[in-house]
Amino acid sequence: MRTRKIPLAVALAAGLVLTACGGGGEDDGATTGTLDFYTNKAAWEPDFDELNATSESDADITLNTTGYSDADQYDAFIKQSFRTDKSPGLFTWQTGPSLAELVDEGLVAETTDIWTEAVDEGWVAADMREAYTFDGKQYCVPMNIAYWVMYYNKHVFEEQGLEEPTTWAELDAIAERLTEAGITPYYQTSTLFTFPWFQQLVAGTDPELYNGLATGEVQYTDPRIVAIMETWRDQQEAGWFSDAGSTVDPAVGLKQGDFAMINFGSFFNGSLDGAGMVSGEDYDMFVIPAVNPDLAKTPVAVESGPLCVAENSSQKTLGLAYSEWWMSPEAQTAWSEARGDVAFNPKATVADPMLEELGTTVSGDDYELYDRYYEATPTPILTVALEQFGAFIADPGDPLPYLETIQAEADDYWADQE
Template structure:
């Protein structure tokens, strides 16, 4: 009997101990996993992790993927499994809306309101993180698209950054006459760059309607833009679209005078020992339509997100990420701009566009890659790649893209 009594007491104490463990609060995290599709950015994430450990006692463990499709599959699978990221990177536009509608992403509306009030995030950026009237995620990065140019070629031919579209085309004509190819373009991946630039600089409202299915690629305004693009190609203003040479090398070697790219392109310049203001410069591309009230600036922004069921430290990290001290480190580490308009960038031209974009000087236009639903984007990238190689196919290309658009919007509102 004594043995049974002792056994009973032992079981009671054991159960009580288990009950205490179950009721105990979860241990505070000191390290967060950051799953991302930017494997080459591990060093930058490590830099941020060292700073966050110092400032908010949270370090960062980046888990980088280099295959985008594999990464997206993992994140979507994590919604249904126990392997969940504390933080993860994603895309704006339709891809963000898709996972928000699955009720998987943490609402960051309060973070946005606080950051906008503090001047750490621009109000103009909020719509691109808004789904159903609420904000989700925060900007991991932001890039403004403009024109990088070969400073010595411009000086040699007595050219200055153009203030109007006519001045840009006049400069292209002078360069072409002197035997210098004015512009870079490509038939792979970034084949959409000149389409978006011409569309946004001609009729940004029409550009936006294309992304929501309210306009067609066969509409007269879009056809007119393709015709203008064809005129530039026919004039010989572009490098061979099939040339696989890195655009940074083409610019450095003077084989092209101008390259339209996002501000992140500065990293490509600096790794080639090119100095801003001496070897290259940057300017905002003027509107094609001079009567528009604001200059249209293409921008892209990648989200940094947390799941609804993430630990509270994940939201703490998102709040910290938007602050000036965090963003100063982030911009300096990558040599790029920041979504925080209070951050000073060493490159004067990039610092100027950051401040101007944050103040509302420009009309920010979402990059085509993020603005366009994936099935339509696939058809468009193939189509534009075909067009830059054979400009006579413009009408056929637009009809093919519109067919993909009709199929997509027939089942999506």
């Protein structure tokens, strides 16, 4: 077993070589052995490596991981490989429109039987299947699941006499209290992760409004969206957010009190632990209350990255065998321990009590999961939106010009879908 990060030049060369090969590979039918695995999460390679001991013992399958550190080159490589005899037996991808494109082209293997067994066994929530369903069939399996919640510095909260909020009004009051004390309430950045607060404000106000943006039924220039952006602007002008251009690692920033809270995925526990913070002692988390108090359920953003098998891979059967094992409690227990994150399988043992409690909480009747903006939004629109949100964060003025730019791209995209 070997792991390596692929530099840009090598990735390009590999893509050209594979494209020249042509044709798909015939499935060799193997159910055990070494499985070639490609991922755009190069930093997670040690976690996948750690998992090999369990997968070899349980399923007699070992991953041979190739990690890419450049997302764009990874996407290009995977798409090129489908036209060759080197299609991956297992690879990571994204849910939403990106996965739909692969399914529409018949490039990924169906996993309906795997999902049916997992749901019947109580290994995965039935509603999670929706993000993997196309024309009534399932494709791929969830690599991981992360809930987007609010992390906070416990020492800052204790010093200010603050408790976890249960309503949006209480959260606003906390932000005001912290600002008055000279403490920045929230973390914010103008690069890449520019969407979380927009996502939170829109979905927390009206989940249908949020979903309408993803389907094109709602325009970004809708007066309701403009009003939400104006609220965001007012909060920025009130000093509620950290320096958006700061190069300080967000985990370090929370530790040293540069800000009191950060809206991030539940995988952030690992970063905080790595920064020297202790779960439950130095930091904690809470599910962010809905902006609209009249909502029947509290919306919670969920991020689920899939593991997929190429339809024309010579390792198709082996990849599906690993996918089936991956859904089991044993696999998810090992993954939670290796990755330090929640497990989508409720029968798995989660190493961190805080994450275990989070998984139990959001699976309750009072919460409603929705797809993270990054996965829910078609890629061309997402690219422009991330840029415009970043520009708005850097210069929080009239939100309408930023929204008009996003909507122009949305108009072009949806026109092409007709």
